[in-house]
Amino acid sequence: MHATVYTVSDVMTRTVVALAAGATFKEIVRTMEERHISALPVIDTGNRVVGVVSEADLLRKEEFRDSAPERGPRARPPAGLDKARAVTAADLMTSPAVTVHPGAALGQAARVMALRKVKRLPVVDDDGVLRGIVSRSDLLRVFLRPDAAIVDEVRRDVLAGRLPDGIESIDVDVSDGVVTLTGRVRDTSVVPLAVRLVRSVEGVVDVRSELTGPPHRPALEPDLAQEENARRFAPQPRS
Template sequence: MHGTVYTVSDVMTRTVVALAAGAAFKEIVRTMEGRRISALPVVDTGNRVIGVVSEADLLRKEEFRDSAPDRGQRARPPAGLDKARAVTAADLMTAPAVTVHPDATLGTAARVMARRRVKRLPVVGDDGVLRGIVSRSDLLRVFLRPDEAIEEEVRRDVLAGRLPDGLEGIDVAVREGVVRLTGRVRDTSVVPLVLRLVRSVEGVVDVRGELTGPPHRPALEPDLAQQEDSERPASRTSV
C-alpha cells in the first residue's frame, strides 16, 4: 500500500472513562452528563470490554415509565422493557460490544460506525482489553492534514510510481484538500487507477482529473496527402 496510512491508534482517545458491571443507573447518568459523552464501555475486572451503555439504553426507563408491568408480562414483552427495569450497567448494556482494533484503518472504523449506527467505538487489542475510544470527530481529524503534505504524497507515492513518464508534464495543485491534476500522459489507460489512488490518500476531499493523452498528429490536407502518396515508390510484383 502506498503513502501514509492512518490507523485508529493514530486518532483515538487513550484516556477512557469506563463503567464497572455493577455501576448504578444514576452514577452512569452523572458520568455521561459530567463528561458530555453519549456512550460508555463496560469492562470486567480484567479491563476487557463486555458491553456498551448508551443514552438510548438509559432512555428506555423514561420510554416505559407509564407502562403497566403486568401488561408487559402477560403478552409478548415490548422490546426494551428489560432495560427499562434495569438499574446496573450489566443489565443496561448492549452486548456484545461493537469494537474496533487499534490497527484498523480509519475507513474500516467509519464503515463499522455507519453500518452499526453508532457514534463511537471502544478500541480493543487482541486480548479484548480496552485501549481507547474512537469517535466520529476523531475520524474527521485526517481532513485537517495540510495541503502541502497531501501534494507531496500524491507526487511521491502515486504519480512518480504509476505514470510511465513519472511527473514529467504533470501539474499537481491541492487546495483545501481538493487535488487537481492537469497535463498530458503517454498512456491514458492508467488514468482511472491514478485517480482512484489519489482519492485514497488520507486527507483528500476530492480529485479533479484533467489528464489527457499525447497530442495527435494533425491530419494532412487532401492535396498534401495525394502529393505524399505520389512520392512513395511504386510496389513491384514478381511474376
C-alpha cells in the same frame, strides 16, 4: 515508497472514561453529563470491554415510566422493559459491544459505525482490553491534513511510485483537500487508475482530472499531403 495509511490508533482518544459493571444508574447519568459523552464502555476487572451503555439504554426508564406491567402467564413483556427496570451498568449495557482494533483502517471503522448505527467505538487489542475510543469526529480529523502533505504523497508515492511508466508530465494541485491533476499521459487508459489511486490517499476530499493524451501531429490537407509525397519521392538531380 508506500502511501501513508492512517489507522484507528492514529486518531483515537487514548484516555477513556469507562464504567465498572456495578456502576449505578445515577452514576452513569452523572458521568455522561459531566463528560459530555453519549455512550460509555463497560469493562470487567481485567479492563476487557464487555458492553456499552448509551443514552438510548438509559432512556428506556423514561419510556416505560407510565406503562402498566403486563400480567398473565402468557403475556410477553414489551421489548426494552428489562432495561427500563435496570439499575446497574451490567443490566443496562448492550452486549457484546461493537468494537474496533487499533490497526483497523479509518474506512473500516467508518463502515462499522454506519452499519451498526453507532457514534463511537471502543478500541480493543487482541485480548479485548480497552485501549482507546474512536468517534465520528476523530475519523474526520484526517481531512485536516495539510494540502502540501497531500501533494507530496500524491507525487512521490502514488503517481511516481505506482505509475512510473504511464505518466509523462503531470502536475498536482491541492486546494482544501481537492486534488486537480493536469498534464499529459502516454496512455489515457491509465487516467481512471490514477484518479482512483489519488482518491484513496488519506485526507483527499475529491479528485478532478484534466489529464490529456500525448500531442498528435496534425494531419495534412489532401493536396498538401500529395505535394509532400511528390517532393519526397521525386528523383534527385545528379551532381
